[in-house]
Amino acid sequence: MSNAKTALVTGSTSGIGLGIAEALAAKGMNIVLNGLESADEVQELCTRLEGISGGKVIYSSANLMDPAAVRGMLDAAASAFGGVDILVNNAGMQFVSPVEDFPDDKWEAIMSLNLSAAFYTAKGVVPHMKQQQWGRIVNIASAHGLVASPFKSAYVAAKHGLLGLTKTLALELAEQGVTVNAICPGYVWTPLVEKQIPATAEARGMTEEQVINEVMLAAQPNKKFATIEQIAALAVYLCSDDATGITGASLPVDGGWTAH
Numbered sequence: 001m002s003n004a005k006t007a008l009v010t011g012s013t014s015g016i017g018l019g020i021a022e023a024l025a026a027k028g029m030n031i032v033l034n035g036l037e038s039a040d041e042v043q044e045l046c047t048r049l050e051g052i053s054g055g056k057v058i059y060s061s062a063n064l065m066d067p068a069a070v071r072g073m074l075d076a077a078a079s080a081f082g083g084v085d086i087l088v089n090n091a092g093m094q095f096v097s098p099v100e101d102f103p104d105d106k107w108e109a110i111m112s113l114n115l116s117a118a119f120y121t122a123k124g125v126v127p128h129m130k131q132q133q134w135g136r137i138v139n140i141a142s143a144h145g146l147v148a149s150p151f152k153s154a155y156v157a158a159k160h161g162l163l164g165l166t167k168t169l170a171l172e173l174a175e176q177g178v179t180v181n182a183i184c185p186g187y188v189w190t191p192l193v194e195k196q197i198p199a200t201a202e203a204r205g206m207t208e209e210q211v212i213n214e215v216m217l218a219a220q221p222n223k224k225f226a227t228i229e230q231i232a233a234l235a236v237y238l239c240s241d242d243a244t245g246i247t248g249a250s251l252p253v254d255g256g257w258t259a260h
């Protein structure tokens, strides 16, 4: 077994999670990748990350809406690496609709993936972190964990809940060498954002161009999308020993959005 630290990043086959996995790999860590793709589809990605890291990369296609699948993913990580030292709860989904039309199954799915999955993963990795008196949990929340927007009832509720979970775990683990923090990105150009543009245009009666400029970038005083690299760099910092004194924090990367 390698002496390198092991990082599990949920939802790491795309977007922000992939960027974080790449940045942690560049620090020489073993990586547990996760997403909904088949193992064959991510084989090349695993090989590329192993090249970056010099460590080992394994992949779990666990659907995080299933607590048994989460436990299976953590068992696989424990057999490969002895345990998870760094947990990044990143997987998430969005759905945009007025509340009266919001499908019940979408509400349940968003609560399950964006909030409950972080409880199940944390529950599974904390014993190892406490035992070794070192660990890092980074939850990828959102500016929507701090403020709301219309038509995103489930997402906003789940992300606010994720900040509550972050603070609670930070207090529980504060004397155990384990920090628990949340990153709250504003809009980042990823497949998740691209997919919500047509739905937001429909919900607000706007063109897609208007959604980008008058909804998304209008929320961000610097008028720029945040980048995957910016989020990944902050995640890497929070996982470092320099960040030992930061716990229970919710850190926006939103160009000033939540300063309003």
Ligand code: NAD
Binding pocket: 010, 011, 012, 013, 014, 015, 016, 017, 034, 035, 036, 037, 062, 063, 064, 065, 090, 091, 092, 093, 113, 140, 141, 142, 143, 184, 185, 186, 187, 188, 189, 190, 191, 192, 193
């Ligand atoms: P994305 O859609 O690009 O990637 C989502 C990842 O999650 C993929 O790897 C996908 O395979 C995985 N995934 C989806 N459902 C899953 C499931 N049931 N089980 C396991 N894995 C699953 O998304 P993104 O934009 O990179 O978002 C990542 C996180 O950042 C999310 O939590 C999102 O809420 C948050 N966030 C994104 C933005 C943004 O503007 N993109 C802003 C704020 C917060």
